[in-house]
Amino acid sequence: MLEQYNELPEGFLNAKAENLHRILDKPSLIHLKGKEPEPLFISTLLHGNETTGLYAIQKLLRSYQNGNLPRSISIFVGNVKAAEAGVRRLDEQVDYNRVWPGTHQQYLAEAHMMQQVTDIMQQMNVWASIDIHNNTGKNPHYACINKLEQSFLSLAGLFSETLVYFTTPKGVQSSAFAELCPAVTLECGLSGEKSGIDHVLHYLQSVLSCEKLSECADMNLNLFHTVARVKIPEGYSFGFEDDATINLLPEIEDYNFCELDKGTVLALVEPESSAYLQAFDDDEREVGREFFEYSEEKIVLKRPVMPAMLTMDTQVIRQDCLCYLMERISMPTL
Numbered sequence: 001m002l003e004q005y006n007e008l009p010e011g012f013l014n015a016k017a018e019n020l021h022r023i024l025d026k027p028s029l030i031h032l033k034g035k036e037p038e039p040l041f042i043s044t045l046l047h048g049n050e051t052t053g054l055y056a057i058q059k060l061l062r063s064y065q066n067g068n069l070p071r072s073i074s075i076f077v078g079n080v081k082a083a084e085a086g087v088r089r090l091d092e093q094v095d096y097n098r099v100w101p102g103t104h105q106q107y108l109a110e111a112h113m114m115q116q117v118t119d120i121m122q123q124m125n126v127w128a129s130i131d132i133h134n135n136t137g138k139n140p141h142y143a144c145i146n147k148l149e150q151s152f153l154s155l156a157g158l159f160s161e162t163l164v165y166f167t168t169p170k171g172v173q174s175s176a177f178a179e180l181c182p183a184v185t186l187e188c189g190l191s192g193e194k195s196g197i198d199h200v201l202h203y204l205q206s207v208l209s210c211e212k213l214s215e216c217a218d219m220n221l222n223l224f225h226t227v228a229r230v231k232i233p234e235g236y237s238f239g240f241e242d243d244a245t246i247n248l249l250p251e252i253e254d255y256n257f258c259e260l261d262k263g264t265v266l267a268l269v270e271p272e273s274s275a276y277l278q279a280f281d282d283d284e285r286e287v288g289r290e291f292f293e294y295s296e297e298k299i300v301l302k303r304p305v306m307p308a309m310l311t312m313d314t315q316v317i318r319q320d321c322l323c324y325l326m327e328r329i330s331m332p333t334l
């Protein structure tokens with residue numbers, strides 16, 4: 001399933017995400033040599049409608065067309081078929097950011113491909129890893145890490161003062177590469193926005209200029225830990241128009257990265273429906289009763305939390321989740 005290149009395929013630098021399949025007809029790993037041999041790994045389009053990473057990488061490489069890269073780069077371009085359709089993933093596909101080493105779905109062909117990519121980069125002595133994503137809801141730009149270590153905090157802190165530490169879901173790219181090198185996931189706001197593309201471009205330039213990551217970032221950071229992943233049970237209809245079993249509040253996206261009080265209303269439910277929200281902790285236990293309570297046909301918070309990735313995109317909610325719940329934590333003593 002994997003194609004490898006040792007130079008940029010013709011037309012790559014100017015291709016739109018929806019046309020990239022004409023240049024790369026399958027997931028591809030592109031190796032480019034730079035002055036420092038240990039490569040920076042960058043992954044993009046693990047979700048086909050999250051295009052900021054692709055366009056930032058194109059701008060970065062165009063700026064080096066007449067000069068050598070400061071460091072070698074290996075670029076993994078993921079779900080080109082979903083990018084053609086402008087969706088996160090096709091209905092018949094798995095999520096390309098749930099099948100990396102550590103996944104519960106290691107038997108899948110896609111998992112074998114991601115294992116191959118990981119093995120290749122381990123053999124190349126990968127220096128650092130950056131996985132670039134977008135949100136579908138209103139969120140600030142922030143960075144996510146899987147280990148609370150100096151080099152991880154530094155790599156993430158170069159992008160944002162807002163950091164999220166997480167250990168689930170399993171099978172994500174950054175978690176797999178965290179066993180090899182400092183790794184980060186960038187969440188860059190809405191797909192394709194110029195502000196997000198420029199932010200990622202500046203970030204990649206900054207990382208490429210670093211010799212030691214521990215010396216590159218200001219550590220005045222706000223750190224949060226994800227404590228639950230929230231899903232809507234398959235058996236219930238949901239929406240925003242007061243015509244479903246679970247009717248989420250239309251302003252729910254405004255709750256992202258706000259520290260919400262106990263009693264905050266998240267949704268209205270049909271009378272006598274017994275509808276509820278599920279929440280899964282780091283051990284994949286269902287812990288919804290710890291976070292939500294139900295009264296007067298409303299779903300309300302049972303304790304203070306901060307949500308992230310709340311969206312009004314119903315397809316994304318079904319394919320992935322409604323949101324993550326977080327709590328502020330102290331910076332580790334390093």
